[in-house]
Amino acid sequence: MRSPAQRAVLAMLLEVAGTPKPGNVDRQREYPDLRFEHFLAGAIGALPGLRAAVEGRSIGAAFETAVAGMSDQEGGNTQFGTLLLLVPLVAVAADDSSSLAPQAVTDHIEATTVEDAAAFYRALEHVSVAAGDPPADAAAIDVRRGADAIPAVRDRELSLYDVMALGSDQDGVAAEWTSGFDRSFAGAARLGDLDGGVLDRTADLFIELLAAQPDTHVRNQHGGTVANEICERAGDLIDADPAAIDQFATELIDREINPGTTADITAGALFIALHRGVITV
């Protein structure tokens, strides 16, 4: 019986192993400087932070530890957004090992504090993240400022949940926080319904998620037009010939378009599905 922390690492490994996942590093495709092994090392590195969440450390502190460990590899930011989903999920899974109810997750993250928010901003110091411009009144707490934003966060008495709420229009992971992790939970159920081995289901879920909403990581890096194009084209590829998906995957790698938010939600769904026994390995 795997612990919640082991299950979370396994979810991260399954996510990166599922192929094809157009634009992202997977078993078959990688970038010259961001390779498969960096994701393996990132997942293993996150373990102490994930264990801290199981042991009841606050979400912010556990997340900061997880990100510090994840980023201790040479590929750069591999799984920041994934951990922002997995840390609260793991914390609740450890509390309530029976069901991992969406409401329990929301209750848990609504209870985050200003200190959790400060830890989140410190975690940003370990990585380079792609983010859109914040709303005009939120420039002082722009995530791109990293730890420099902490005084403004304290002044405004923002909890980590508040910070996520402010970013939820910009970032699909933040939107999960304020929507009861709805795409992650729906994705977990979908993993149970799809056919084939767990890695085939992972790849199929990824395409479906990519087709359902423009990826915010793509939008922040390449703009809304590109994000919408990728979303529409993914829609045409659901149940398409594998060769067509492979071609799309190769094209996106060539264009350096990687739908990272969709990968994050895929990993969240994998964790929930593993925890609930919807999928087994």
Add this chain to the structure above:
Amino acid sequence: MRSPAQRAVLAMLLEVAGTPKPGNVDRQREYPDLRFEHFLAGAIGALPGLRAAVEGRSIGAAFETAVAGMSDQEGGNTQFGTLLLLVPLVAVAADDSSSLAPQAVTDHIEATTVEDAAAFYRALEHVSVAAGDPPADAAAIDVRRGADAIPAVRDRELSLYDVMALGSDQDGVAAEWTSGFDRSFAGAARLGDLDGGVLDRTADLFIELLAAQPDTHVRNQHGGTVANEICERAGDLIDADPAAIDQFATELIDREINPGTTADITAGALFIALHRGVITV
């Protein structure tokens, strides 16, 4: 900074991710019932046993825990032999984080007891292993008997080291125990000398090890003639065209010939190389 246990899991993940590794599951090839995800889950499952070794639990108890966790997946025996190398290596790495000297490993395993041997036989209950016929005077302690062999092990007062010494002609992992882990240490040094990313080096080392000695797992499953054939043909593939190695890899999967001992030693070499900083990820 990864802990020794994290480093050992990473070594297991890098081993299975290196491709092509003819005959074995890797990123590109798998068997219908023994797939890439089973190796990912096996590596993560081994973690509590590896941590037990770091924390000073006896080699046998840590190994039994590691194997129980490793085998908690649906593919069957993925990494039994690998863990038989990694558990003592991790234990010594935790004691002596500076250098991991071969003599320290030998000293550590020579100090194993009858209880370590009993735990090893209990660990066999979790998996199905391929083993050759034991010497005539060792039928009572045949590893294929699993825990049933424990009374005979106690009668003869055999330590785990003694058991490995009795099996060293039959099994390349046992031979590592009695030879100062010489192939693992030499492999670690070789990983530093080879070119390319860590997974390319992993695949190159695998071919070199396969060419250097007939794989005992292949010999136990398919006989000496086949093991010698694979060894000789691997020799022709060192520095060969990648297409030729790919063709050989596909052929071995078709013939269900998997050089598992060579993979085990590759994983041992990866752990040592990671620990010493000979390779980085």
